[in-house]
Amino acid sequence: MGHSQPALTLRPSSRAEFLRLDAEDPLAPVREEFDLPAELIYLDGNSLGAMPREARNRLSEATTQWAHGLISSWNDAGWAEAPTRVGDKIGRLLGARPSEVVMGDNTSVNLYKALNAALSLHRGGAILTDEQNFPTDLYVAEAVAKKWGVELRRVPRNQLGEAIQHGVAVVTATHVDYRTGHMLEMREFTKAAHDAGALFVWDLCHSAGAVPLDLNGADADLAVGCTYKFLNGGPGAPAYFFAARRLHGDLNNPIPGWFGHDHPFDFDSGYRPAPDARRFLTGTPAILSVAALEAAIDLWLTIDIALVRSSPGRGRRGRRPSTPGHREIRPDAAVYEICGHVGRRRKTERGAEAADLPRTSLCRQGRRALGHRRRHLRELLDGGVDSRLGKLDVLQLAGEVRVVCRHVEVTVP
Numbered sequence: 001m002g003h004s005q006p007a008l009t010l011r012p013s014s015r016a017e018f019l020r021l022d023a024e025d026p027l028a029p030v031r032e033e034f035d036l037p038a039e040l041i042y043l044d045g046n047s048l049g050a051m052p053r054e055a056r057n058r059l060s061e062a063t064t065q066w067a068h069g070l071i072s073s074w075n076d077a078g079w080a081e082a083p084t085r086v087g088d089k090i091g092r093l094l095g096a097r098p099s100e101v102v103m104g105d106n107t108s109v110n111l112y113k114a115l116n117a118a119l120s121l122h123r124g125g126a127i128l129t130d131e132q133n134f135p136t137d138l139y140v141a142e143a144v145a146k147k148w149g150v151e152l153r154r155v156p157r158n159q160l161g162e163a164i165q166h167g168v169a170v171v172t173a174t175h176v177d178y179r180t181g182h183m184l185e186m187r188e189f190t191k192a193a194h195d196a197g198a199l200f201v202w203d204l205c206h207s208a209g210a211v212p213l214d215l216n217g218a219d220a221d222l223a224v225g226c227t228y229k230f231l232n233g234g235p236g237a238p239a240y241f242f243a244a245r246r247l248h249g250d251l252n253n254p255i256p257g258w259f260g261h262d263h264p265f266d267f268d269s270g271y272r273p274a275p276d277a278r279r280f281l282t283g284t285p286a287i288l289s290v291a292a293l294e295a296a297i298d299l300w301l302t303i304d305i306a307l308v309r310s311s312p313g314r315g316r317r318g319r320r321p322s323t324p325g326h327r328e329i330r331p332d333a334a335v336y337e338i339c340g341h342v343g344r345r346r347k348t349e350r351g352a353e354a355a356d357l358p359r360t361s362l363c364r365q366g367r368r369a370l371g372h373r374r375r376h377l378r379e380l381l382d383g384g385v386d387s388r389l390g391k392l393d394v395l396q397l398a399g400e401v402r403v404v405c406r407h408v409e410v411t412v413p
């Protein structure tokens with residue numbers, strides 16, 4: 001390697017030490033709860049979370065209920081209450097109270113419902129969003145703005161705060177940005193929206209299951225998110241919808257359906273919305289998907305999300321380099337350091353400013369530099385699979401990174 005190439009050394013320096021760290025890791029046993037191929041370091045949970053072992057049992061139970069209980073399972077097996085039962089459980093992960101969260105549809109549909117509901121309350125004002133928001137969020141916001149004949153303002157994410165002004169009816173953004181990992185301060189942004197007379201609709205797709213959340217603590221209004229990524233609900237698992245209790249009576253579902261009726265099984269020909277977040281349900285819940293999802297949420301309720309947040313990729317920074325250009329790093333910080341280093345180097349090579357980027361941005365830069373490894377590292381950095389990722393995995397990953405990034409030397413024990 002040339003003299004300008006950065007060097008990283010993983011510390012501790014023995015495989016035995018990595019194994020000891022794994023043995024001490026309070027999250028290490030959680031890995032056993034997931035059915036993952038033994039040889040695989042799975043880092044794509046930001047897209048499709050790993051399968052909890054229990055999901056198989058619950059799916060089997062649900063098919064038996066279907067086969068033997070048939071229609072009576074709507075009552076006898078709790079199918080009819082699934083959207084609120086599972087919604088309340090998810091609510092505990094989001095920092096919401098009972099009856100504030102329901103489960104159903106997907107994030108895109110729920111966002112459509114939330115933006116319409118918010119605009120019907122604050123008529124006439126613009127929708128404000130982050131121009132780099134996830135594509136579906138932009139498409140939905142555009143359609144809703146068109147429907148209501150209001151302006152859709154798209155601003156760079158770092159200008160969102162200052163763009164929240166009077167004349168804005170609804171602000172919508174993804175809490176944790178899917179590309180950069182940048183997280184908006186929920187309480188601060190919600191307060192700014194309220195001060196401007198607006199409501200905030202949060203997209204929590206990359207937050208729930210990755211970072212601690214406290215929707216009530218942040219005085220949040222409306223939020224939506226998916227369950228198939230960090231929450232491990234399975235492919236196509238239903239999304240969730242949060243509406244703060246103080247708004248329930250005022251918000252209307254733009255797609256009212258019988259499951260949002262106060263008494264769906266009265267078969268009333270007039271629509272009377274349920275008094276709480278249940279009014280945001282529309283049609284029949286996807287019971288087989290719910291069975292798998294509930295297994296995952298039950299597992300998540302046993303996990304301390306604060307520990308997940310502080311796991312590999314979220315760890316403290318390594319010690320100061322003893323030799324210029326050389327850095328010693330601990331496994332908890334390894335991937336951050338490796339990605340950060342690559343990212344910094346990339347930027348410097350292009351002559352751009354390398355300093356003052358948030359740490360997550362550096363990591364994302366690094367991820368980009370890693371080419372096809374990008375998606376794997378992203379998962380690690382997003383934190384969602386951390387509970388399934390041991391220190392030894394970090395060690396192996398560092399070895400792979402060493403192979404992929406020719407311009408970074410990574411010394412592994």
Ligand SMILES: Cc1ncc(COP(=O)(O)O)c(C=O)c1O
Pocket residue numbers: 106107108109134136137174178203205206226239
């Ligand atoms: C931030 C964000 N919002 C929305 C979506 C779309 O969710 P859904 O497919 O549940 O509509 C995704 C999907 O990856 C996402 O990452």
